[in-house]
Structures are given as C-alpha cells and as structure tokens.
Amino acid sequence: MTALRVFVAGHNGMVGSALTKFLGQQDYDHITRSRSELDLTDSNAVAAFFKQEKIDLVYLAAAKVGGIYANNTYPADFIADNLAIELNIIQSSFKAGVQKLLFLGSSCIYPKLAKQPMSESALLSGYLEPTNEPYAIAKIAGIKLCESFNRQYGTDYRSVMPTNLYGPGDNFHSENSHVIPALIQRIHEAKDAKHPNVVIWGTGTPKREFLHVDDMAQACIHVMNLDKSLLDTHINPTCSHINIGTGEDVSIKELAKAIAATVGYEGELVFDTSKPDGTPRKLLDVTLLKNMGWSYDISLQDGLKQTYDWYMKNVENVRQ
Numbered sequence: 001m002t003a004l005r006v007f008v009a010g011h012n013g014m015v016g017s018a019l020t021k022f023l024g025q026q027d028y029d030h031i032t033r034s035r036s037e038l039d040l041t042d043s044n045a046v047a048a049f050f051k052q053e054k055i056d057l058v059y060l061a062a063a064k065v066g067g068i069y070a071n072n073t074y075p076a077d078f079i080a081d082n083l084a085i086e087l088n089i090i091q092s093s094f095k096a097g098v099q100k101l102l103f104l105g106s107s108c109i110y111p112k113l114a115k116q117p118m119s120e121s122a123l124l125s126g127y128l129e130p131t132n133e134p135y136a137i138a139k140i141a142g143i144k145l146c147e148s149f150n151r152q153y154g155t156d157y158r159s160v161m162p163t164n165l166y167g168p169g170d171n172f173h174s175e176n177s178h179v180i181p182a183l184i185q186r187i188h189e190a191k192d193a194k195h196p197n198v199v200i201w202g203t204g205t206p207k208r209e210f211l212h213v214d215d216m217a218q219a220c221i222h223v224m225n226l227d228k229s230l231l232d233t234h235i236n237p238t239c240s241h242i243n244i245g246t247g248e249d250v251s252i253k254e255l256a257k258a259i260a261a262t263v264g265y266e267g268e269l270v271f272d273t274s275k276p277d278g279t280p281r282k283l284l285d286v287t288l289l290k291n292m293g294w295s296y297d298i299s300l301q302d303g304l305k306q307t308y309d310w311y312m313k314n315v316e317n318v319r320q
Contacts, residue, residue, distance in 0.1 A: 003029040007055045009040060009089055010062030014169040015104060015162075018217035019059050031055060041081055046088040050096035058093050058101040059220060060086070060142075064135075065171075067178045068201070068278055071132040082138035090145045094155060101157040102224045103146050105139040105241060107209075107282055108132050109161060117247065117285040120161075120239055129279045143241050151237060158231070160223055163245035163284050167213035167303060168310035179252065180210065180304070183259045184311055190267055197268040198260075201275035204253030209245050209283050212298035212306070219244045222294045234288060245284035246296045262304045 006028040010016035012035070024030065031053050039045055040062050064081040071078055086103070093101050110118045111126030123143075128136045139161075146157035166180040177185070183200070190198045223242055235242070250258070256269050286295075298306075 003027050004056040005029045005031055005054060006057040006059070007031045007033075007053070008059045008061060009085075010060075013061060013063075013065075014167065014171070014213050015165060015216055015220075016059075016061040017169045018167070018213045019061060019220060022214075022217050022221060023059075028057075040088060041084040043084070043088045043092075047092045047095065050092040050098070055093070055096065056099050057224065058089065058098055059224070060089050060101060060103045062089070063104070065178075067182065068131050068276065071135055075134040078132075079134035079138050082135060083141055086138065086142040086145060090142070090149065090157065093157075094149055094153065099156065100224060101146070101155070102220055103142050103157065103159045104220065105143055105159055105161045106136070107161055107163045107243070107245070107284055108136040108279075109140050109143070109241075110282070112279050116281050117283040118243070119285040120241055120243055120288060123239060123241070131276060131278055147238060147240050150240070156228055158223060159241035160220060160244050161241050161284070162216050162219075163209040163211050163243075163282070165213050165216055166210055167307050168314075169213065170307065172311060172315050179208065179255070180259070180307065181311070183256055184263065184304075184308055185315070187256075187260050187263045187265045188308075188311070188316065191263055191265040195267060197270045198256075198265070199270045199272050200252070200256055201272055202252060202277040203273050204256065204269075204271040205251055206277045206279065207249040207251050207281045207283065208255065209247075209249040210255075210300055210303070211245050211296060212303040215246075215296040215298050216244060219289065219294050219296075223289075223292075226292060230292060234292060242289055242292075243284040243286050244289060245286045247284065247286045247290075249281065249283045250300065258300065258304060259308075262301075262308050 011032045112129040114122040143159045170181040172181045
C-alpha cells in the first residue's frame with residue numbers, strides 16, 4: 001500500500017518542526033519546502049506545487065508571527081501575509097483534491113474581554129485586542145475558509161486554536177519574540193552581565209496559559225486522526241475549531257519569577273507599568289478536546305528547563 005503524502009507548511013518553524021519530528025515516526029511520505037523553495041504568499045507557485053506533488057494530508061502551520069511589539073509595528077504585514085498564506089494553501093489543497101487539512105490558528109481570535117475560560121463559542125462575540133487585531137482577523141478568516149469549503153464542497157478541513165506556545169525552536173529575536181523566549185533571553189543576559197535588575201513590560205498582572213510545542217504537535221496529530229463521525233458528534237459546522245491548551249494559567253509576574261529561577265538569576269524583576277499589558281487574561285476552555293481523548297503532558301517547569309537548555313545550545317553558543 002502506498003504511504004500517504006503529508007505536507008507540513010511551515011516545517012522549519014517551531015510548531016512545524018515539532019510536527020515534522022513526530023510525523024517522521026509514522027509511515028508517511030513527507031513533503032517539505034523551505035521559504036526559499038516555495039513562497040506561500042505566491043498563489044501561482046502554491047497552486048503549481050499542489051498540482052505536482054499529489055498531497056493527501058496538509059498541516060497548515062505556516063504563519064507570520066510575533067509578539068505585541070511586532071504586531072503593533074507591522075499590522076499590514078501580519079494581516080496581508082497570513083491571509084495570503086491561508087487562502088493559497090486551502091484553495092490549492094481543494095483544487096488538488098487534498099483529502100484532509102488541519103489549520104493552526106491562535107487563541108487571539110477570541111474577544112479581549114471574553115468570559116474565562118474561553119470556549120470555542122466565544123468566537124466573534126466581542127471586540128478583539130487592538131494590539132494584535134490584524135493577525136487575529138487573518139486567523140479567524142482561516143477558520144471560516146475551512147468551514148466554508150466543508151459546507152460547500154464536503155471537504156474535511158479542520159481547525160485547532162492553540163494557546164500561547166513555547167519550546168525548543170522558538171524565536172529569540174530581541175524585539176519580535178513572544179513572552180517566554182523574550183524573558184529567557186533578557187534574564188539570561190542580565191545574569192551574564194551581572195545586572196541588578198531586569199525591566200519587564202506591563203504590570204505583571206495579566207494571566208497567560210502556556211503549552212509546550214511538543215504537546216501542541218501531539219494534539220494536532222490526535223485531532224487530524226480523529227474519526228470524522230466523532231467530530232460531527234461534538235462540533236457545530238459553523239463553529240468547528242478546537243481549542244488546544246492546558247486549561248491552566250499563570251500571571252506574567254509568576255512566569256518571570258519561574259524563568260529567573262530556571263536561568264539562575266537572583267536580581268530584581270522591575271515592571272514598567274507605562275507599557276501595555278495586552279489582554280487581561282487568556283485561558284482556553286479545553287473541555288472539548290479532553291472529551292475527544294487528549295490532554296497535555298509537559299509541565300511549565302519542565303518545559304522552561306527544556307527551552308532554556310535549547311537556547312543555551314542553539315542561540316547563546318552561536319552568538320559567542
């Protein structure tokens with residue numbers, strides 16, 4: 001029997017790398033393309049790729065991503081690039097007869113003041129957080145693209161909405177990274193330089209949920225492999241996305257202290273209250289996914305240690 005051909009869009013990214021690692025342990029014919037080999041914002045190039053490769057399964061993990069600073073600074077890039085990537089891949093998948101597709105979104109799709117924990121039904125129930133609204137709009141569009149193709153053409157295109165992700169392979173850019181890699185790098189540098197304090201944006205009071213990228217990859221594979229009849233039993237076709245998270249959160253202040261302990265930094269953590277906090281709380285309701293047989297494995301403490309170890313071997317050593 002011929003192995004199914006699987007394409008992980010964004011295989012060099014943090015999530016894509018983890019997906020590729022775990023999918024590599026299964027009997028698939030793996031298709032990958034780097035950004036230099038295939039520009040996912042180029043509709044003609046993407047269409048030609050799908051027509052040629054005869055792909056069966058797609059994990060759509062490719063996206064332009066960043067933290068509060070990046071989203072505030074490059075809003076046009078975030079909405080335009082992500083809309084283009086989603087439309088090109090989903091539309092080309094359909095035209096090429098792809099059997100199944102999994103679209104990866106983000107918990108920022110939910111309203112800024114959504115009831116906590118946020119269930120899937122909170123989508124489109126209020127105003128989005130302004131700092132990342134363009135990115136969130138693009139991700140909502142991806143969900144609705146999948147739903148619309150399913151409703152009109154009977155495809156099996158699924159969507160998952162992860163909470164804040166972290167882990168080996170994360171982006172440690174000094175300005176465009178998310179909160180965990182940004183804090184790891186800054187606190188590590190403060191330790192190295194023997195600085196007496198580290199300044200952190202905001203009040204430290206917002207609460208966030210964090211999921212290790214390996215758990216995310218395993219959850220994606222679990223959802224992709226679920227029998228469609230089970231999904232049809234649990235999911236409304238016009239609210240078809242599935243939350244992926246731990247169901248637990250911590251404050252930014254608690255997170256910073258945990259990272260300082262992991263790094264071994266004993267200086268003071270100073271919070272700059274003149275800087276924006278973003279959404280007050282972002283905790284996902286993961287009841288639906290638990291009811292379909294999946295829950296996370298890696299604790300935040302263990303995950304931070306893995307991530308710091310990876311940073312020291314792959315980022316800090318390279319800079320020295």
